Amino acid sequence: MDSAQIEAAIRQVLVDELKLKSADVAALSVDTPLLGRGLGLDSMEVLTLTTALEERFSIQVADAELTSELFRSLSSLIALIRAKTGPPEPGPEGIE
Amino acid sequence: MKTIADILPEVSARDPNQTALVEGDTRLSYGELCARAQALGRTLRELGIETGSRVALLLPNGIDFVTAYFGIAAAGAIIVPLNDGYQETELEYFTRLCDISLLVTSRRHEELCRRVLAGGRSECRPFFMEGWVFEPGKGTRADVNWVDAENPVMFQFSSGSTGTPKRIARRHHNLLFELESFVRTLGIRTDDRFLGVAPFSHVNGLMRSMMTSMFAGATLYPLERFERQRVAEVIERERITIMIAVPFMFGMLAKSRFDPVPDFSTLRLCVSASAPMPKNLNLQFHGKFGRFVRQLYGSTETGTISVNLTDDPSDSLESVGLPIRGVSVDVLSDSGDSVPADEMGELVVRSPAAIAGYEDLPEVNRESFRDGYFLTGDLGRKDASGYLYLLGRKKFFINKGGYKINPQEIEQLLEQHPAVEEVAVVGVPTQFEDEKVKAVVVKKSDVGTEELVEFCRGKIADFKIPATIEFRDSLPKSSTGKVRKKLLI
Numbered sequence: 001m002d003s004a005q006i007e008a009a010i011r012q013v014l015v016d017e018l019k020l021k022s023a024d025v026a027a028l029s030v031d032t033p034l035l036g037r038g039l040g041l042d043s044m045e046v047l048t049l050t051t052a053l054e055e056r057f058s059i060q061v062a063d064a065e066l067t068s069e070l071f072r073s074l075s076s077l078i079a080l081i082r083a084k085t086g087p088p089e090p091g092p093e094g095i096e
Numbered sequence: 097m098k099t100i101a102d103i104l105p106e107v108s109a110r111d112p113n114q115t116a117l118v119e120g121d122t123r124l125s126y127g128e129l130c131a132r133a134q135a136l137g138r139t140l141r142e143l144g145i146e147t148g149s150r151v152a153l154l155l156p157n158g159i160d161f162v163t164a165y166f167g168i169a170a171a172g173a174i175i176v177p178l179n180d181g182y183q184e185t186e187l188e189y190f191t192r193l194c195d196i197s198l199l200v201t202s203r204r205h206e207e208l209c210r211r212v213l214a215g216g217r218s219e220c221r222p223f224f225m226e227g228w229v230f231e232p233g234k235g236t237r238a239d240v241n242w243v244d245a246e247n248p249v250m251f252q253f254s255s256g257s258t259g260t261p262k263r264i265a266r267r268h269h270n271l272l273f274e275l276e277s278f279v280r281t282l283g284i285r286t287d288d289r290f291l292g293v294a295p296f297s298h299v300n301g302l303m304r305s306m307m308t309s310m311f312a313g314a315t316l317y318p319l320e321r322f323e324r325q326r327v328a329e330v331i332e333r334e335r336i337t338i339m340i341a342v343p344f345m346f347g348m349l350a351k352s353r354f355d356p357v358p359d360f361s362t363l364r365l366c367v368s369a370s371a372p373m374p375k376n377l378n379l380q381f382h383g384k385f386g387r388f389v390r391q392l393y394g395s396t397e398t399g400t401i402s403v404n405l406t407d408d409p410s411d412s413l414e415s416v417g418l419p420i421r422g423v424s425v426d427v428l429s430d431s432g433d434s435v436p437a438d439e440m441g442e443l444v445v446r447s448p449a450a451i452a453g454y455e456d457l458p459e460v461n462r463e464s465f466r467d468g469y470f471l472t473g474d475l476g477r478k479d480a481s482g483y484l485y486l487l488g489r490k491k492f493f494i495n496k497g498g499y500k501i502n503p504q505e506i507e508q509l510l511e512q513h514p515a516v517e518e519v520a521v522v523g524v525p526t527q528f529e530d531e532k533v534k535a536v537v538v539k540k541s542d543v544g545t546e547e548l549v550e551f552c553r554g555k556i557a558d559f560k561i562p563a564t565i566e567f568r569d570s571l572p573k574s575s576t577g578k579v580r581k582k583l584l585i
Binding site for chain 1: 321322323324325326344348351352353354355496497524526527528532546549550553558559561563564566
């Protein structure tokens with residue numbers, strides 16, 4: 001699964017599980033903070049999102065990984081899921 | 097046992113070496129905990145705390161919370177547990193409402209205390225547990241004679257249907273009755289091991305985990321916050337026998353991926369309170385861990401009302417069970433008459449653990465207390481066997497993970513923003529049968545979601561900050577001008 005597919009799946013989880021408005025989720029940039037001044041998720045929403053992502057991507061996220069850094073943005077979440085689901089995407093020049 | 101301050105001395109006298117608390121690598125026996133609480137009580141007296149002084153407690157679950165709770169009780173003061181996530185506006189409000197003399201807290205809140213308590217706005221002083229040095233032998237059981245058994249021992253708050261939170265003064269005999277009844281109903285033993293993960297600042301974690309465990313002489317494993325793997329690890333490693341929490345926590349454990357699935361076979365009781373436990377999540381929890389979650393019903397005004405302890409709960413998962421010992425529940429029609437079995441009405445409760453009324457609110461008391469019963473505002477039914485089912489509520493508040501939020505509190509805050517013309521706050525249902533906070537705003541001038549959320553931040557606890565803000569040109573209203581909130585969800 002590539003980054004774009006993961007991003008689309010996360011956005012869908014935000015709508016389905018956290019009941020955010022589709023338009024708001026669509027307007028999110030990949031750099032918008034998910035906590036605090038950005039999306040403003042609270043600790044219960046963070047856990048709900050995490051659990052839904054675990055189910056969606058068949059991954060396990062450890063308590064210790066649930067840091068503010070992980071929820072810095074969609075990008076950081078995408079990176080974690082990519083790391084847990086498979087090898088990194090090849091760069092423009094390819095990675096062996 | 098006459099007062100709450102007698103609990104630790106009596107339990108400790110029976111077996112001082114019995115383990116009372118385990119937090120990480122720290123284990124405290126009842127003898128040690130009792131000595132610490134009594135020493136802290138003496139320290140508080142030396143600081144000027146007197147019988148009936150109000151002392152707030154702003155700490156997370158842990159040994160310090162338990163020590164401070166019983167230390168304040170030993171000093172004869174009234175304990176005011178506050179949510180550890182409270183911010184400036186809430187802390188200032190409760191400090192004034194309860195005329196708090198001392199705030200027992202941790203250095204983590206030092207900056208918050210400086211903002212709220214400094215500048216002569218309050219007579220309240222902070223007391224940081226990290227700075228307190230336990231002196232063995234300081235304070236004795238005789239000190240608890242400071243305590244007057246008829247006086248309030250704890251102030252709690254009810255979100256209620258209207259206005260600001262109502263102060264509830266629970267007296268020693270209220271709490272002791274509830275504890276005695278609950279321990280007997282659940283058959284709690286000294287070899288039980290409680291998981292203390294529901295916040296002790298809230299009635300559920302406080303009374304049904306922390307206080308029940310201490311009253312019964314069992315062992316309590318407090319956890320500062322809910323972390324899925326940590327909770328599972330502690331249950332499995334420490335062979336926890338009783339977990340009393342909220343639906344969100346059980347639901348998260350049921351839905352999380354564990355590899356391997358932890359062994360919860362030592363759990364003999366899983367009890368959920370503060371919000372309805374959805375049947376599908378209960379079945380999921382049972383499918384994964386082999387245990388059903390029992391539903392419990394209670395309120396801050398009455399204490400624990402009922403719990404579902406039927407042998408095979410699979411046919412009655414949605415029931416909150418039978419009233420606990422000494423508590424009676426009736427179901428009334430709008431005209432105030434008892435309704436037949438299985439018919440819906442308002443649940444009313446009579447209990448020696450209940451308060452007789454709110455302080456200084458005669459009009460509210462006339463509406464909420466009648467013929468010795470507390471009118472809960474909850475709609476429900478009682479089946480032919482006496483099992484209770486909750487069906488809804490008459491009073492309007494938002495239930496977020498077990499915390500009852502008064503929408504008016506958030507509306508009043510947002511109305512202070514210069515760009516807000518009008519606002520209504522509602523709860524939007526989530527998959528855990530609790531709700532998230534939604535604000536619907538009519539703008540006076542240009543403003544965005546981010547600015548309004550930021551306006552709330554630091555003034556109210558994070559769990560009260562609207563998860564969604566919707567902007568409309570006007571609010572839907574009835575002919576009498578009342579906002580039709582059902583149209584906003």
